[in-house]
Amino acid sequence: MEIDEGLVRKIAELARLELTEEEVHEIAPQLRRIFEHVDRIQQLEVGDADPATQDPIDLDALRADDAGETLDPDSVLRNAPAHDDGFFVVPRFFDEEVED
Amino acid sequence: MSEHSAGRVLVGMEVHLQLKTNTKCFSPTPYRYGAEPNTLIDPVVMGLPGALPVLNREAVRLAIRTGLALGCEVAEVTKWDRKNYFYPDLPKGYQISQYDQPLCIDGAIEIDDDDGNPKRVRIRRAHLEEDTGKSTHDEGGAASRVDLNRAGAPLLEIVSEPDIASAGEAMRYLDALREIVAYLGTSDGNMQEGNLRCEPNINVLFDGGGKTPIVEVKNLNSVRNVGLAIEYETERQTRAYHERGQTMENTPRSTRGWDDDKGVTVHQRFKESEDDYRYFPEPDLPPVTITRDFVEAEREALPELPRARRARYREALGLSEYDAGVLTAEPALSAWYEQALAGPEGTRDAKAVANWIQGELLRYLNDQKIDLAAVALTPEGLGELVDLRAAGSINSRTAKDLFREVIESGASPAALVAERRLGQVSDRGAVEAAVRAAMEAQAKAVEAFRAGNEKARGRIFGEAMKQLSGRGDPQLVNEVLSELLG
Known part of the structure; x- marks a missing residue:
């Protein structure tokens, strides 16, 4: 994969990171070096194993459907920048653009 | 309809079905609809550092049970992946979903097409993932409110092929699915409470190969609205194609929301491409092996499904299409009917019980x-009543009276008949005595009848029944009355 400044901008957008042009300029070669390193790791012989996943487990090993403890709502809401009446309050994120 | 040449609408349905477990998919927190906001949350749901998901076995079982009822193949090894995107109703920044090794693939739901002929709507896949939280948006305000109770609840996402060819077919597809899960008990399937949510993907094909861009419609909270949205989109897309030359080639896929008040769909956004979700295997969950023994045991445990049951009621029990529909609409009623049918001497008269x-x-x-x-x-009580009638032990009036009593008390009709000697009087001697007594008591009516007044006969009949405390076999009373009146 070609690591260029366009890709850095796209990744930054997906990660909701605001980068200045200087930062993009600085990060692109760094990211390229990281990818070169990963490319070297990918050349390792690992046999048949799928390096991205673990060994499967049986259904029996899964959790039974029994209820455990829940968090205290007040302590959770306290961590939020804003809350009201038990709800987290966030900047409105649903924009309807009416066309046609 | 518009004046433009009509195309052929194609709909693929995405359904999110909330599975009826006690606890969430990846954490042991209960979920129930309608709880106070943010009271059913835990470190996994909140995405707190160090919290690890642990898969709920029952969620997997219910997903497999549902998949099997939809005729799907169940994967031998299945795994979970992270679907990455930012949204306030998803604190982790990713949803645990399944990408390339879904739990179930290649099924179908049989429905009736618009002409009443059977049609298979193919199911591409059904995978198990976690639900997101629920957000509400203040009308015209600058804020949104988030309740994370629902986040992490187990969802089966069922994706159909674009085999649905009309609003009516789409509605019947959803009805069929809701009915199946009700019989399975795997989900409440209630659209109002959001435990069944659906997003139709709609586009229109024209002669010569022209296609409109695919539109996914969200925010549909009833089967009826799904039908309305498909009709609306068919017209809107047909117009956009003819008037603005909008095609799949020149316009990206988009998401629109259903506005219930106006009865229209409203543009929300053009879709992110699949790449932008950057799926990768969930490192905190190992893949799961599903043994064939487990799958076969679950298959064995499937109940008869509503469509097959309706066919059996029509073909084997001789019920009408309508009766079969009423009796299978609710699994509890259908089970009740089945139990009432099963008599000590084999199946009771299906029509009588119905x-x-x-x-x-x-x-x-x-x-x-x-x-x-x-x-x-x-x-069993109703069954006894049917047996008592079938044997001629009680007449229809007694049967109805008894029904009204036992529906409240739950007592055995057979025991009540024995105890109160409610049995129908079919003894010829007793009936003759009653008719003679009636003719004496209603001497004027007898005279009138003999003088040609047909109506007077009813009064004598009524009197005879009264003499028999309403339990006389009406046919026999009539017969004796005719003889004695000459």
């Missing part, structure tokens, strides 16, 4: 505004 249920029982439920579970009468 008539009692559809006439008296459903009317009673309706009048009292209660459901079947609250009724004292047992299916």
Whole structure:
């Protein structure tokens, strides 16, 4: 994969990171070096194993459907920048653009 | 309809079905609809550092049970992946979903097409993932409110092929799916409470190969609205194609929301491409092996499904299409009917039992505004009543009176008949005595009848029945009356 400044901008957008042009300029070669390193790791012989996943487990090993403890709502809401009446309050994120 | 040449609408349905577990998919927190906001949360749901998901076995089982009922193949090894995107109703910044190794693939739901012929809507995949939280948006305000109770609840996402060819087919597809999960008990399938949500993907094909861009419609909270949205989109897309030359080639896929008040769809956004979700295997969950023994045991445990049951009621029991539909609409009612049918000497008269249920029982439920579970009468009780009638032991009036009593008390009709000597009087001697007594008591009516007044006969008949405390075999009373009146 070609690591260029366009890709850095796209990744930054997906990660909701605001980068200045200087930062993009600085990060692109760094990211390229990281990818070169990963490319070297990918050349390792690992046999048949799928390096991205673990060994499967049986259904029996899964959790039974029994209820455990829940968090205290007040302590959770306290961590939020804003809350009201038990709800987290966030900047409105649903924009309807009416066309046609 | 517009004046433009009509195309052929194609719909693929994405359904999110909330599975009926006690606890969430990846953490042991209970979920129930309607709880106070943010009271059903835990470190996994909140995405707190160090919290690890642990898969709920029952969620996997219910997903497999549902997949099997939809005729799917169940994967031998299945795994979970992270679907990455930022949204305030998803604190982790990713949803645990399944990408390339879904739990179930290649099924179908059989529905009727618009001409009433059977049609298979193919199911591409059904995978198990976690639900997101729920957000509400202040009208015209600058804020959104988030309740994370629902986040992490187990969802089966069922994706159909674009085999649905009309609004009617889409509605019947959803009805069929809701009915199947009700029979399976794997989900409440209630659209109002959001435990069944659906997003139709709609586009229109024209002669010559022209296609409109695919539109996914969200925010549909009833089957009826799904139908309306498909009709609306068919027209809107047809217009956009003819008037603005909008095609799949020149316009990206988009998401639109259904506006219930206006009855229209409203543009929300053009879709992110699949790449932008950056799926990768969930490192905190190992893949799961599903043994063939487990799959076969689950397959064995499937109940008869509603469509097959309706066919059996029509073909083997001789019920009408309508009766079969009423009796299978609710799994509890259908189970009740099945139990009432099973007599000590084999299957009872299916039509007779059906008539009692559809006439008296459903009317009673309706009048009292209660459901079947609250009724004292047992299916065995109704069965006895049907047997007593079939044997001629009680007449229809006694049967109806008894029904009204036992539906409240739950007592055995056979025991009541024995105890109160309610048995129908079919003894010829007793009937003759009663008719003679009636003719004496209604001497004037006898005279009138003999003088040619046909109506007077009814008064004598009524008197004879009264002499028999209403238990006379009406046919026999009539017969004797005719003889004695000459």
